[in-house]
Amino acid sequence: MTKPNTEKPTINRLIIIGAGGHGRVVADCALATGQYQEIRFLDDCYPERKDNALWSIVGTVKEFTQYLDEAHFIVAFGNNKLREKVQSQLHAANANIVTIIHPQATVSPHAHIGLGVVVCANATINIGATINDGCIINTASTIEHDCNIGEFTHISPNCALAGGITVGKLSWLGINSTVIECLTIAPNTQVGAGAVVISNTDKDSLYLGIPAKRISPTDKH
Numbered sequence: 001m002t003k004p005n006t007e008k009p010t011i012n013r014l015i016i017i018g019a020g021g022h023g024r025v026v027a028d029c030a031l032a033t034g035q036y037q038e039i040r041f042l043d044d045c046y047p048e049r050k051d052n053a054l055w056s057i058v059g060t061v062k063e064f065t066q067y068l069d070e071a072h073f074i075v076a077f078g079n080n081k082l083r084e085k086v087q088s089q090l091h092a093a094n095a096n097i098v099t100i101i102h103p104q105a106t107v108s109p110h111a112h113i114g115l116g117v118v119v120c121a122n123a124t125i126n127i128g129a130t131i132n133d134g135c136i137i138n139t140a141s142t143i144e145h146d147c148n149i150g151e152f153t154h155i156s157p158n159c160a161l162a163g164g165i166t167v168g169k170l171s172w173l174g175i176n177s178t179v180i181e182c183l184t185i186a187p188n189t190q191v192g193a194g195a196v197v198i199s200n201t202d203k204d205s206l207y208l209g210i211p212a213k214r215i216s217p218t219d220k221h
């Protein structure tokens, strides 16, 4: 007698929530992995917009429930707080949230990468680093050994984080910013483009310049 096949079919459909520019980057990364044959977007811009470059926008965010048994999910809003909110809705619904790592990223097998993370092309994540849930590790950024990147933080393109840095959740490190080793970047810190951070930051604050100085409280992201 043949045994019943209890293996679940492989899922090759990815639902990306958030049909902006970052969503397109995530779709491109997902295609590059070779894992997905079908990529669709959900966004509240539907039905006014029906596509995002090569891919269809098929419904609004709350319609994700229609796909729960047949798709993987990733949230691709650049806004950290919105990404956190939608990912926690997916989590509560037991959705199959995935992490997408571009094949041209270099990720140590001794790094830990959480759920709903995207690691873009040419990013490097070194040994002992932890990337917590919902982070964006954008193009060509470097996360050195033993860094800990808090949930729903965005590390923008070309950022360089030296070893042993802790970044609090919901932070946004702007394009081409640099942080020297062993610092603590407090939760919800925003670092402007090109800044060089050489001391710990206060939470909920914006830092600009070289060396980076605290400019103001921020709730912009």
Ligand SMILES: CC(=O)SCCNC(=O)CCNC(=O)[C@H](O)C(C)(C)COP(=O)(O)OP(=O)(O)OC[C@H]1O[C@@H](n2cnc3c(N)ncnc32)[C@H](O)[C@@H]1OP(=O)(O)O
Pocket: 138, 156, 157, 173, 174, 175, 176, 191, 192, 193, 194, 195, 208, 209
């Ligand atoms: C794939 C992707 O695209 S990922 C996204 C990557 N994008 C980024 O990293 C963008 C990061 N954003 C920035 O650096 C922005 O300039 C911000 C958020 C820091 C400031 O934006 P805004 O609040 O609109 O500031 P605004 O442009 O009005 O400038 C206010 C002042 O700060 C200064 N300023 C703004 N950004 C910077 C910066 N990065 N470094 C130094 N000074 C700056 C301005 O010159 C201006 O100074 P002034 O008051 O003396 O004239």
